[in-house]
Amino acid sequence: MLLSGERTMAIYCPACEQLHYHQFSLFQLSSSPRAFHCTCGFTQAHITKHNRRYEVSLLTPAGDRVRLLFPFREFWSAPLLTFYSPDEGEILGYFGEAEYVKEAAADFDSDLLEPDDFFAPEIMTEILAYLQKLAAAQKIGCTCSDPAVGIDVYPDKVELVCSNCGSAILMSAVSEDDIARLYSLSELKMKPASYTYLGEWLKPIR
Ligand SMILES: [Zn+2]
Numbered sequence: 381m382l383l384s385g386e387r388t389m390a391i392y393c394p395a396c397e398q399l400h401y402h403q404f405s406l407f408q409l410s411s412s413p414r415a416f417h418c419t420c421g422f423t424q425a426h427i428t429k430h431n432r433r434y435e436v437s438l439l440t441p442a443g444d445r446v447r448l449l450f451p452f453r454e455f456w457s458a459p460l461l462t463f464y465s466p467d468e469g470e471i472l473g474y475f476g477e478a479e480y481v482k483e484a485a486a487d488f489d490s491d492l493l494e495p496d497d498f499f500a501p502e503i504m505t506e507i508l509a510y511l512q513k514l515a516a517a518q519k520i521g522c523t524c525s526d527p528a529v530g531i532d533v534y535p536d537k538v539e540l541v542c543s544n545c546g547s548a549i550l551m552s553a554v555s556e557d558d559i560a561r562l563y564s565l566s567e568l569k570m571k572p573a574s575y576t577y578l579g580e581w582l583k584p585i586r
């Protein structure tokens with residue numbers, strides 16, 4: 381009998397604050413770290429196969445890097461593994477067989493922001509879609525030495541934050557004006573340790 385190496389992983393993305401699913405085969409893992417990217421463009425995790433263990437490297441919601449080690453046998457045989465942050469015991473994600481992961485993730489998801497929580501769901505959807513487009517084209521960033529820009533989504537606004545230098549851009553997400561203001565910008569590049577409210581920008585930044 382052939383062992384199935386197909387696994388599902390659902391991990392929390394600190395950038396877009398959603399659980400994101402990944403499907404892959406354990407046979408694709410090797411001693412060179414495999415990166416897992418969220419649909420928002422953020423690199424959520426790496427998995428590396430060591431001699432007798434697998435190392436999962438991922439980020440807490442606060443942006444701290446966490447390394448978790450799992451014995452080879454456990455990684456291959458457990459139907460469901462939960463990734464916890466070592467300090468806070470926060471759930472960072474799930475790994476295992478698809479049905480178990482989906483079940484566990486459904487419980488987790490109910491605690492996250494739902495579209496119903498948004499003040500203006502259609503406006504928010506457009507704003508997030510545009511930000512994802514910019515992110516995918518590498519048009520969101522910070523000019524500091526080691527930029528690490530994430531997206532915080534609130535019911536009525538979105539904040540881009542660089543966790544390296546603390547700079548941020550805040551934009552309201554409730555009206556057509558907010559969309560128009562954002563659409564007039566083809567790039568969102570922050571200055572180190574700066575704070576900008578998007579309404580104050582009269583013309584597109586370059
Ligand atoms: Zn994401």
Ligand SMILES: [Zn+2]
Nearest residue numbers: 522524542545
């Ligand atoms: Zn920065």
